[in-house]
Amino acid sequence: MDIPSYQDMLAAHERIRPHIRLTPVLQSDHLNALSGARLFFKCENLQEPGAFKVRGATNAVFSLDRDRAAAGVATHSSGNHALCLSYAAGLRGIPCNVVMPHTAPEAKKDAVRRYGGTITECEPSTSSREETFARVQARTGSEFVHPYNDPRVIAGQGTCAKELIEQTGGLDIVTAPIGGGGMISGTCLTLAKLAPDTQVIAAEPEQADDAYRSFKAGQLIADDAPQTVADGLKVPLKDLTWHFVSNHVSDILTVSEQEIVDAMRLGWKYLRLVIEPSSAVPLAAILKNAERFKDKRVGVIITGGNVDLDRLPWTEGA
Amino acid sequence: MDIPSYQDMLAAHERIRPHIRLTPVLQSDHLNALSGARLFFKCENLQEPGAFKVRGATNAVFSLDRDRAAAGVATHSSGNHALCLSYAAGLRGIPCNVVMPHTAPEAKKDAVRRYGGTITECEPSTSSREETFARVQARTGSEFVHPYNDPRVIAGQGTCAKELIEQTGGLDIVTAPIGGGGMISGTCLTLAKLAPDTQVIAAEPEQADDAYRSFKAGQLIADDAPQTVADGLKVPLKDLTWHFVSNHVSDILTVSEQEIVDAMRLGWKYLRLVIEPSSAVPLAAILKNAERFKDKRVGVIITGGNVDLDRLPWTEGA
Structure with missing residues (x-):
């Protein structure tokens, strides 16, 4: 297992900087009021291809x-x-x-x-x-190039947390969705060195909760073919991402399908951002566990915005 | 008629700066390729209440x-x-x-x-x-406080073009939708002094084209109750905004309802921004008049993002 280092992340940032966007960090007074936290949304949906990946x-x-x-x-x-x-x-x-x-x-x-x-x-x-x-x-x-269980990929994803810390000047917690665990692993990689006091809290759909169950069990448990509206989060952890999750993640919070759709709609309405269901999972987890995040400075990684505009989850079947 | 000055705009910027967002300017390689221009979208939909106003x-x-x-x-x-x-x-x-x-x-x-x-x-x-x-x-x-025919309002709207020029380092053209003409007037006020070589081109729905007809006739022509999907653009020019439109706007381009809806959808899909129909009118005008904008650096003011998410124009009646 070839675990990427903080230096690999720094090298990745130099390598990719000419090709990616320095995405903005947005705030919403309304979502701050709703959650009781101070939320900093890192908008990876605004990358040219619409995702942190x-x-x-x-x-x-x-x-x-x-x-x-x-x-x-x-x-x-x-x-x-x-x-x-x-x-x-x-x-x-x-x-x-x-x-x-x-x-x-x-x-x-x-x-x-x-x-x-x-x-x-x-x-x-x-x-x-x-x-x-x-x-x-x-x-x-x-x-x-594996979607997440690849040191080059994890080092690349880690550049997002670096920018987020630089753009905000520091955070108490960073939250991101967890599927295969590439973004969470990169976030752990970066924050362990750059901001070791910042907690990493992952958020996962209840209906695709292999990371949650693995985390609680202390060993890797794989799913096959879970079903969730958060289509980006159906894949399981692998050895490399499990390494970061088991060693550095503070907690994993799970949310229901309805909570995901409600949070997605809140993002569209109050951030005026097109975010895909996976991206709404951390906001759903924050709203569901408000006491955990109260008065904290919380980074929220908006992972992507590639949505079928003809099939929005709140109008499906309506 | 109390015409606001460039100094009024500067004073407005100092006054409102603590209360508003310095909204980001976003680009899309895909929309650049589609239009043949280099587009800089000033995202006023990302203001806390979702609009430049x-x-x-x-x-x-x-x-x-x-x-x-x-x-x-x-x-x-x-x-x-x-x-x-x-x-x-x-x-x-x-x-x-x-x-x-x-x-x-x-x-x-x-x-x-x-x-x-x-x-x-x-x-x-x-x-x-x-x-x-x-x-x-x-x-x-x-x-x-009139929505647009008020010198304090026009001076305030003019701060947007100031930021846009500062953020981009200069533009050949700035485009914005025109309804009552507040944003266009503020843009003219600012650019006449700050960037006099930058053209101001307004974009208007064909179905609410009082500004276009006034501009071509050289005198103010009022509408009452026009119907367009761009609900923010139904109001007519007034004396103060007509002053700026008649003296400084380079041209007014009109677009059909379908062109507005198509451009709105492009904004959602490729900018991953929730933009309201009015905000899509300039992009529609650029795509319709591509030769006018070819290879130009074009600022596009995304005026707002307050949309009824249950009633999207491309799913209406589907």
Whole structure:
């Protein structure tokens, strides 16, 4: 297990800085009043491809030596990593192959294609995805960039917490959603050194709570094919992300599907940001556990904003 | 006619700075590619009450001497000025009375009430609004802050273009929607002095094109009760805003209802911002007149983001 270091994160930031946005940190007096906390929203949905995953993907793509890069990159992903890797590969002018479940949101599939990625579809289970991917990679010989269990990716994601601390001047708590754990791991990596007194609290859907159960059990427990509106958070922790979660995360809070949809709507209404369901999970957790966050300076990583605008969860079935 | 000066705008900026946000300027590679221009979106939808009108409203409220302020402020508005004046009055702790058409979006009425404003409803016509307002003002004795035909308001709106020029380092063109003309007038006021080579191009719905027709005719032509999805742009120019429009605007471009809705959706999808229909009018005009804007550095003022999330124009009637 090749654990990325704080130096790797700093190197990643230098490497990706020309290619990514320094996203703004926004506040809302109304959401502060509602939560009782002072919330600082780090808007990774405002990255060009609409998600924080552009950080890790860009770091991986631009880390490759010229020969390795020429064969391209490949991945499997529930969505944002796929489109961000396609975007990063496009920046460098190399091919990108992605394996996506056929159930992935159309908005994310369209974006992969727009950025020049080639999609191979699979069933919406971890096992089908890994099997399909093995075939694609054998055929193309391209460099595998795992969506989160990859030191280059974790180092890249860690640059977000660095900016957030620099932009806010310090925080009591940083919250982010947890799926595979790439953002949370990068956040732990960065804060352990840069702001060791800042707690990292992860937020997870009840219906995809492998990280919560692993955290409470003290050992890695895997799910296969959980169902949640937060489509970016269906994937399980792996050894590298479990390392960071088990060693540095202060707590994991879970929220219901309805709480996620309600928080997503609050984000649209009061932040005037298009945020995807996964991005609303930390806000839902803050509102549900208000006493935990009361009067604290809390960083909230808005992870992405790629939403199918024809299928909003609060109008579904209405 | 009391025409505000550049010094009034500078004084307004000092006065309101502690109360408003320095909103970010965002870019989208995708929208740049689509338009052929280099677009700089000034995100006034990210003001706490969700609209640029907080600038003029705050300037007016904090300009009042203590005795005048104690009697409160009053206005009539199709929406954002009403809620921004309520918000600004709340900041100073004084009453605010607003007259709104009963057809105004519920989201905007709710916000007025949330900020502590008192609503009196009227019919959706300029004449009914003015008549109802006269009664309210006579009863309360409060200070009238017109939504746009007021030098304090225009000076406040002009602070937005000041920030936009400072944040971008200079632009070839600034575009903004035109309804009553407050934002366009403030933009003209500021740019005439700060960036005299920067063109000001206004964008207007075809279905509420009194500014366009006035501009082409060289004299003020008023509408009553036009219908457009861009609910913030139904009001007509008045003498003070006509002064700026007739003297400094380079052109006025009009767009259809469908073009507004399409551009609004583009903003949601690629900027990941919740923008209201009025805010999409300049982007629609740029895409429709691409040759005009090709290779130019274009500032686009995103005027507001107060939308009824249950009634999106691309799902209406679907």
